[in-house]
Amino acid sequence: MGAKTDRLCKLLGEILDLDHASALLGWDQQTYMPPGGAEARAQQLSTLSRLSHDKFVCDEFGAALQAAQAEVAGLPLENDDAALVRRTARDFNKQRRVPSEWVSEFSLETGRAHPIWEKARAEADFAQFKPALETIVRLKRDYAEFFQPYEHIYDPLIDDFEPGMPTRQVKEVFDVLRPQQVELVRATKERGRPVSDGPVRQAFDVEKQRQFGVEVITKLGYDFKRGRLDKAVHPFTTSFSLDDVRITTRYDAGFFNDAIFSTIHECGHALYEQGIAPGLERTSLATGTSMAIHESQSRMWENFVGRSRPFWVAFYPRLQGLFPDALGKVKLADFYRAVNKVEPSLIRVDADEATYNLHIMLRFELELELMSGTLAVKDLPEAWNTRMRDYLGITPPNDAKGVLQDVHWSFGGFGYFPTYAMGNLVAAQLWERINKDIPDLATQIERAEFGGLLTWLRENVHRHGARYYPVELLQRVTGQGLTPEPYLRYLRAKFGEVYELH
Numbered sequence: 001m002g003a004k005t006d007r008l009c010k011l012l013g014e015i016l017d018l019d020h021a022s023a024l025l026g027w028d029q030q031t032y033m034p035p036g037g038a039e040a041r042a043q044q045l046s047t048l049s050r051l052s053h054d055k056f057v058c059d060e061f062g063a064a065l066q067a068a069q070a071e072v073a074g075l076p077l078e079n080d081d082a083a084l085v086r087r088t089a090r091d092f093n094k095q096r097r098v099p100s101e102w103v104s105e106f107s108l109e110t111g112r113a114h115p116i117w118e119k120a121r122a123e124a125d126f127a128q129f130k131p132a133l134e135t136i137v138r139l140k141r142d143y144a145e146f147f148q149p150y151e152h153i154y155d156p157l158i159d160d161f162e163p164g165m166p167t168r169q170v171k172e173v174f175d176v177l178r179p180q181q182v183e184l185v186r187a188t189k190e191r192g193r194p195v196s197d198g199p200v201r202q203a204f205d206v207e208k209q210r211q212f213g214v215e216v217i218t219k220l221g222y223d224f225k226r227g228r229l230d231k232a233v234h235p236f237t238t239s240f241s242l243d244d245v246r247i248t249t250r251y252d253a254g255f256f257n258d259a260i261f262s263t264i265h266e267c268g269h270a271l272y273e274q275g276i277a278p279g280l281e282r283t284s285l286a287t288g289t290s291m292a293i294h295e296s297q298s299r300m301w302e303n304f305v306g307r308s309r310p311f312w313v314a315f316y317p318r319l320q321g322l323f324p325d326a327l328g329k330v331k332l333a334d335f336y337r338a339v340n341k342v343e344p345s346l347i348r349v350d351a352d353e354a355t356y357n358l359h360i361m362l363r364f365e366l367e368l369e370l371m372s373g374t375l376a377v378k379d380l381p382e383a384w385n386t387r388m389r390d391y392l393g394i395t396p397p398n399d400a401k402g403v404l405q406d407v408h409w410s411f412g413g414f415g416y417f418p419t420y421a422m423g424n425l426v427a428a429q430l431w432e433r434i435n436k437d438i439p440d441l442a443t444q445i446e447r448a449e450f451g452g453l454l455t456w457l458r459e460n461v462h463r464h465g466a467r468y469y470p471v472e473l474l475q476r477v478t479g480q481g482l483t484p485e486p487y488l489r490y491l492r493a494k495f496g497e498v499y500e501l502h
């Protein structure tokens with residue numbers, strides 16, 4: 001490493017230490033912190049995020065960055081220094097526009113909002129959360145203004161999670177997806193052989209569910225020496241270094257799908273982070289390159305692998321052994337259909353693959369309206385319920401099962417939701433490539449052999465960390481930009497078979 005880049009890395013390392021300390025406090029906040037700790041924790045997180053921000057955007061850092069830029073000029077992106085300096089410059093130029101008072105206030109307000117959201121959700125009472133959400137929406141609109149001129153007020157927000165992805169392009173892709181997914185859902189309902197989810201809606205002992213989840217993700221390649229699994233209201237993954245990548249999940253004693261697919265999903269995120277090249281540790285490249293690429297990993301493991309027939313060929317006998325009363329007499333074919341039942345439902349994280357993106361488009365459209373100022377926070381529950389009726393044909397019985405279900409708005413994650421749907425599309429694009437490169441993948445999965453798949457992902461996606469922007473990575477691996485066709489092909493093939501539509 002050149003001397004100037006080395007200097008930059010030293011400064012950056014201290015900033016990342018602060019960020020990882022924040023992440024640890026955040027992990028604790030969502031797992032073990034007693035409710036009484038909320039206000040002090042919000043203050044602590046606010047202080048750390050302001051310190052990190054101030055150290056990042058200061059003139060000393062700017063000068064070090066400039067010197068490093070001169071040092072790496074002309075080097076290709078395959079060079080660690082060049083990639084690191086480019087990514088750091090992008091982040092610096094964004095954050096430099098944001099005043100530290102805003103950072104501090106935003107962190108404090110979102111820290112306070114989290115327990116308020118939890119309580120409002122538990123009591124199904126949107127009114128309790130409304131004032132906090134109004135503050136967060138105002139702060140996010142202020143944030144967008146720091147990035148004038150923009151084409152759409154939502155552009156700077158989505159760019160935080162998905163570098164280089166304009167709102168316009170997301171809309172175009174969603175406009176192709178929406179009618180075709182609505183049509184597929186209708187076909188399963190009107191022409192499909194009905195699927196019963198009775199097998200997965202029985203009593204499942206929570207401790208045994210946990211044990212099964214641990215066995216599964218160990219097989220998938222999750223390294224427990226460099227991670228751990230805990231419970232959280234809203235499952236998430238977080239990392240404090242490449243060797244400490246933690247996941248969380250939740251359990252429903254009456255519905256098997258919830259815990260296992262959440263666990264595999266978060267494991268998918270963690271495999272990405274655990275697979276980043278060790279040489280990138282403690283730099284801004286030691287993370288996934290974007291949320292859509294991250295979601296492509298979690299959704300691929302959760303759905304393309306975890307909800308596939310070969311996967312259950314491998315794991316169903318063990319599951320029957322753990323739950324002989326519930327599953328002893330249920331045939332594999334019926335169990336497989338049960339975990340893939342298509343049914344418009346209220347909760348995004350429990351949604352099947354055919355309806356999932358509709359939940360995302362609903363949130364995306366509401367966020368666009370909130371940010372544009374055409375929808376007020378007080379009208380949000382009604383707007384939510386109206387769209388649920390339009391897209392999915394159902395109405396939430398209360399706000400907990402509607403507008404309050406997701407944690408994202410409490411932490412100000414506007415711009416985050418569309419990356420879930422994009423992640424599905426990217427997963428399908430990668431999946432087509434993977435199946436060309438590993439023709440006997442299904443057979444490997446039937447034998448619970450995941451080494452081939454994981455090695456492919458490590459080589460093509462994981463090890464690069466944030467070296468390439470998401471569009472660059474996708475081009476390198478698939479030769480294409482973001483496109484909905486592979487996902488639509490995947491959905492039609494899978495649900496055509498599950499529902500016997502042909």
Ligand code: ZN
Pocket residue numbers: 265269295298
């Ligand atoms: Zn995820």
